[in-house]
Amino acid sequence: MTVLDSKVPEGSLEAKWDKHKFDLKLVNPANKRKYSIIVVGTGLAGASAAASLAELGYKVQNFCFQDSPRRAHSIAAQGGINSAKNYPNDNDSIFRLFYDTIKGGDFRAREANVYRLAQVANNIIDQCVAQGVPFARDYGGLLDNRSFGGAQVSRTFYARGQTGQQLLLGAYSALSRQIGEGAVEMFNRREMLELAIIDGKARGIVCRNLVTGEIESYTADAVVLATGGYGNVFYLSTNAMNSNVTAAWRAAKRGAYFANPCFTQIHPTCIPISGDHQSKLTLMSESLRNDGRVWVPAKKGDTRPPAQIPENERDYYLERKYPSFGNLVPRDVASRNAKIVCDEGYGVGSTGQAVYLDFADAIKRMGKDVVAAKYGNLFDMYHHITDENPYEVPMKIYPAIHYTMGGLWVDYNLMSNIPGLFVLGEANFSDHGANRLGASALMQGLADGYFVIPYTIGGYFADAELANVTPDHKVLKGLEKEVTEKANKLLNIKGEKTVDDFHKQLGKIMWDKCGMARNAAGLKEAKEQIPKVRDEFWKNVKVPGNNGEFNQELEKAGRVADFLEFAEVMVIDALQREESCGGHFREEHQTEEGEAKRNDEEYAYVAAWEYKGVGEEPVLHKEPLTFENVKLTQRSYK
Amino acid sequence: MNLTLKIWRQANAQTKGKLVTYQISDISPDMSFLEMLDVLNQQIILKGEDPVAFDNDCREGICGMCSLYINGRAHGAQSEATVCLLHMRSFKDGDTITIEPWRAKAFPVIKDLVVDRSAFDRIIQAGGFVSAKTGAPQDANALPVAKRNADLSMDAAACIGCGACVASCKNASAMLFTSAKISQLALLPQGQAERDRRALAMVKTMDDAGFGNCTNEGECEAECPKAIKMTNIARLFREYYRASIVSEEM
Ligand SMILES: Cc1cc2nc3c(=O)[nH]c(=O)nc-3n(C[C@H](O)[C@H](O)[C@H](O)COP(=O)(O)OP(=O)(O)OC[C@H]3O[C@@H](n4cnc5c(N)ncnc54)[C@H](O)[C@@H]3O)c2cc1C
Ligand code: SF4
Ligand code: FES
Numbered sequence: 001m002t003v004l005d006s007k008v009p010e011g012s013l014e015a016k017w018d019k020h021k022f023d024l025k026l027v028n029p030a031n032k033r034k035y036s037i038i039v040v041g042t043g044l045a046g047a048s049a050a051a052s053l054a055e056l057g058y059k060v061q062n063f064c065f066q067d068s069p070r071r072a073h074s075i076a077a078q079g080g081i082n083s084a085k086n087y088p089n090d091n092d093s094i095f096r097l098f099y100d101t102i103k104g105g106d107f108r109a110r111e112a113n114v115y116r117l118a119q120v121a122n123n124i125i126d127q128c129v130a131q132g133v134p135f136a137r138d139y140g141g142l143l144d145n146r147s148f149g150g151a152q153v154s155r156t157f158y159a160r161g162q163t164g165q166q167l168l169l170g171a172y173s174a175l176s177r178q179i180g181e182g183a184v185e186m187f188n189r190r191e192m193l194e195l196a197i198i199d200g201k202a203r204g205i206v207c208r209n210l211v212t213g214e215i216e217s218y219t220a221d222a223v224v225l226a227t228g229g230y231g232n233v234f235y236l237s238t239n240a241m242n243s244n245v246t247a248a249w250r251a252a253k254r255g256a257y258f259a260n261p262c263f264t265q266i267h268p269t270c271i272p273i274s275g276d277h278q279s280k281l282t283l284m285s286e287s288l289r290n291d292g293r294v295w296v297p298a299k300k301g302d303t304r305p306p307a308q309i310p311e312n313e314r315d316y317y318l319e320r321k322y323p324s325f326g327n328l329v330p331r332d333v334a335s336r337n338a339k340i341v342c343d344e345g346y347g348v349g350s351t352g353q354a355v356y357l358d359f360a361d362a363i364k365r366m367g368k369d370v371v372a373a374k375y376g377n378l379f380d381m382y383h384h385i386t387d388e389n390p391y392e393v394p395m396k397i398y399p400a401i402h403y404t405m406g407g408l409w410v411d412y413n414l415m416s417n418i419p420g421l422f423v424l425g426e427a428n429f430s431d432h433g434a435n436r437l438g439a440s441a442l443m444q445g446l447a448d449g450y451f452v453i454p455y456t457i458g459g460y461f462a463d464a465e466l467a468n469v470t471p472d473h474k475v476l477k478g479l480e481k482e483v484t485e486k487a488n489k490l491l492n493i494k495g496e497k498t499v500d501d502f503h504k505q506l507g508k509i510m511w512d513k514c515g516m517a518r519n520a521a522g523l524k525e526a527k528e529q530i531p532k533v534r535d536e537f538w539k540n541v542k543v544p545g546n547n548g549e550f551n552q553e554l555e556k557a558g559r560v561a562d563f564l565e566f567a568e569v570m571v572i573d574a575l576q577r578e579e580s581c582g583g584h585f586r587e588e589h590q591t592e593e594g595e596a597k598r599n600d601e602e603y604a605y606v607a608a609w610e611y612k613g614v615g616e617e618p619v620l621h622k623e624p625l626t627f628e629n630v631k632l633t634q635r636s637y638k
Numbered sequence: 639m640n641l642t643l644k645i646w647r648q649a650n651a652q653t654k655g656k657l658v659t660y661q662i663s664d665i666s667p668d669m670s671f672l673e674m675l676d677v678l679n680q681q682i683i684l685k686g687e688d689p690v691a692f693d694n695d696c697r698e699g700i701c702g703m704c705s706l707y708i709n710g711r712a713h714g715a716q717s718e719a720t721v722c723l724l725h726m727r728s729f730k731d732g733d734t735i736t737i738e739p740w741r742a743k744a745f746p747v748i749k750d751l752v753v754d755r756s757a758f759d760r761i762i763q764a765g766g767f768v769s770a771k772t773g774a775p776q777d778a779n780a781l782p783v784a785k786r787n788a789d790l791s792m793d794a795a796a797c798i799g800c801g802a803c804v805a806s807c808k809n810a811s812a813m814l815f816t817s818a819k820i821s822q823l824a825l826l827p828q829g830q831a832e833r834d835r836r837a838l839a840m841v842k843t844m845d846d847a848g849f850g851n852c853t854n855e856g857e858c859e860a861e862c863p864k865a866i867k868m869t870n871i872a873r874l875f876r877e878y879y880r881a882s883i884v885s886e887e888m
Contacts, residue, residue: 037815041712048772051772051773055771055772065754066695066701066703067693067703067754067755068702068755068756068758068759069759070702070759070762070798070799071695071696071702071703071799072702073695073696073701075696075701075702075798076696076698076699076700076701085778085779087779098834123774125778126774126775126776126777126778126779127770127772127773127775129778129781129828130770130775130776130828131767131770131773131828132767132768132770132791132822132823132826132828134788134791134792134795134822134826135778135788136788136792137783137788138785139784139785139786140782141782141783141785141788142779142782143778143779159792159795160796162700162796165700165796165798166792166795169795172762173766174767174770174772175770176759176762176766177763177767179759179763180764180765185659186759188756188759211748240695240696240701241694241695241696242695274668275666275668275669275880277666277668277669277673277676277677278673279670279672279673279676279697279856280697280698282698283698315789337717349786355790380718380719381698381699381723384699384716384725385670385722385723385725386721387725387727410669435728450772451772454772471790498680498683498684500676502681542683542684542686543687544682544683544686544687544689545688548746549649549747549749550650550691550752551790552689553683569781601737609862631672
């Protein structure tokens, strides 16, 4: 085991980033043209990075697997983006945003990164407005804010229920401008399947052209991964169908450390599962908890329609247990409490796996029109999916996998342990610790892409010695061969179960044993079961068609193959962490009131795993977390 | 429910396609339309045949990836929703459902129901942006925007770039899509500096890509899953003519 160096600069928390920026060596404008950068991903992190780097003069190649960069999964974010602008004058500040985020993450994130995030968050709002992002405004024409879980100030900027869409279209427009000018070369419908490391540095990628099936190599002076999260390891999640861990995992297999993979977030307000055919889960934005009230019947097994249950026979359990935060407790707390009431038999709906989210009071107080203006598109979406009208009957909701705090390990410069490999957005582990607060992933993605990587990558280039590398380099040729052989192997198994069958099987293991609550016995079972599913997959999967053509099943098969390897590391990480923190709730470690019980003495570290081969125990490297500016406390939202 | 599906099958852009009939049974009304296709594909795969290719990703109506033409309607018969939000409860036992790709010269078929919509990206690349480099712009609240304009701009910005407007138009015109972006930016102070150049460049790229002209049919507005209004097209014309005059004067 080595102790990882986070390269956090010296100095006071407030001064670190400014000092570091000053100390970073510069690449002069004429020389920037000589450097090329591969950016994989066009979500908030990737698109903002690709556009900003091209604006600086670097040569950028940008990749995504969708048919257009505009469709990256960031598009689906609904609720909003945080920033400590303090426009409402409710005593917000950069320090408070920092404090809420680090506390929300249950003290498992790096102080310096989180503080920098809070600092640059203000610039993000300015930048997005300058691009023409149509944020919500009040009648005076100024920007409006709403509240989100885990904070007692209103600091969330939003564009109806489509904030992610509008922010992404902003970044996409900046990216499009660079593509139009020839500064970014865009590759749609390409899937990165390998990372090329040459002379110890990340120098290229191997992709499959998803239209023709051709295997293609690309080289550059640095590789930036902004490939999103791995929530789909659970099969059912709020992620888009094609979100996956492949890019990050293949980088991990080439030596990049994977940090805190067991830190996954379960979102409390999603539309419950309706049957076995379910292909994904749909989030109902956390912003709804601003005005919606969560409750279950006070009597077990009460099957009366909600309207017939009188006030005094309802249990508004969040308001009862957490009077100061009420319905706005952080996600992990809200999710766990929903699970508790349902497990105890108070759940509603046909499966008993749901609680009510009720807008009757809000509609009475503000009128239907105001509620519609704030949440209309979410209500419509709910109505479409469930065939129930939430203006008339309370929504039914249940927690679902939503976000992954874990990701590739990066230092303060967002560089992984592989020189020249940078990781941004949800794909890295950096800022959210063990639990992410609402409206902070959009903030982090854009912070990384607009305001961090453009500076830190220059520092890397200024010192790096980079030989000329072209796509016909033998390392790339070797990887192309491996990728092709792997695809052919999958196609030639010709077994009896589909890719989806295996994915569902894995998802069930992960949800049952490594989901909202975990214990050692369950995790050990999962650790035994996953390799068995994986072995069967490689013997019995049926992947139709050929490699040299448009083949969606082959795409899925490659992704599920990676999930089947990665899942094991998640479970090993969860077993290793003998404490509860944030979204990682180990049943053995809870307070008398059933809240997460951290063990700061022994576990105040980042667990970064080094891959050692399929089925081999990965090696744990630790980055100790030190807290100089906040006091570690038991999180309380009471 | 038991259903008969007639699905457009086409191996690639070079080959000719045709409708192929499939029978499917035990479909639950709670399934989404795409989940019904998942069930069909699982059956096709296990029979050793080639599953039906169709684009989809978010399955919640926001990414704009799904793009099916169902019984002669883009995204099916329900209003203001993409096909991924269409549920089988909208159909009855015994129905025959015809499923085709978007049809437009500018959207060539890649395989089966998957088409190439990169022409939309090129239209945006031509001018669908404000040239605001990443840096330190003025404070966001230094630029108030009248709420009415902000709201209309947001209405236009809701476009998901799905292409249903093109698919439902007999001219295969991309006017609704293009006008949505032009309107979003024309309604905001940030968009003013480049407004003329933007209108001219985007319209030119749209024409070059092979999309047809607008003859006020109104099918686009009727089928748009995000309720983008044709008033945006009127605004596009205004912007375009204004820009043409201004650029002649320049
Ligand atoms: C339904 C939903 C609602 C949310 N709401 C909010 C919210 O209100 N506020 C908030 O702050 N956060 C929210 N989040 C979280 C937030 O949206 C995401 O964490 C964030 O957008 C991730 O951005 P990203 O740029 O890191 O990755 P993504 O947007 O996921 O982009 C990944 C990109 O990588 C590409 N890619 C991936 N793998 C490969 C590969 N192998 N080869 C080539 N390309 C590849 C994809 O094509 C895509 O372009 C929400 C998430 C969900 C699921
Ligand atoms: S205008 Fe409507 S139909 Fe056309 S691309 Fe946009 S959302 Fe789709
Ligand atoms: S799959 Fe995203 S809009 Fe339908």
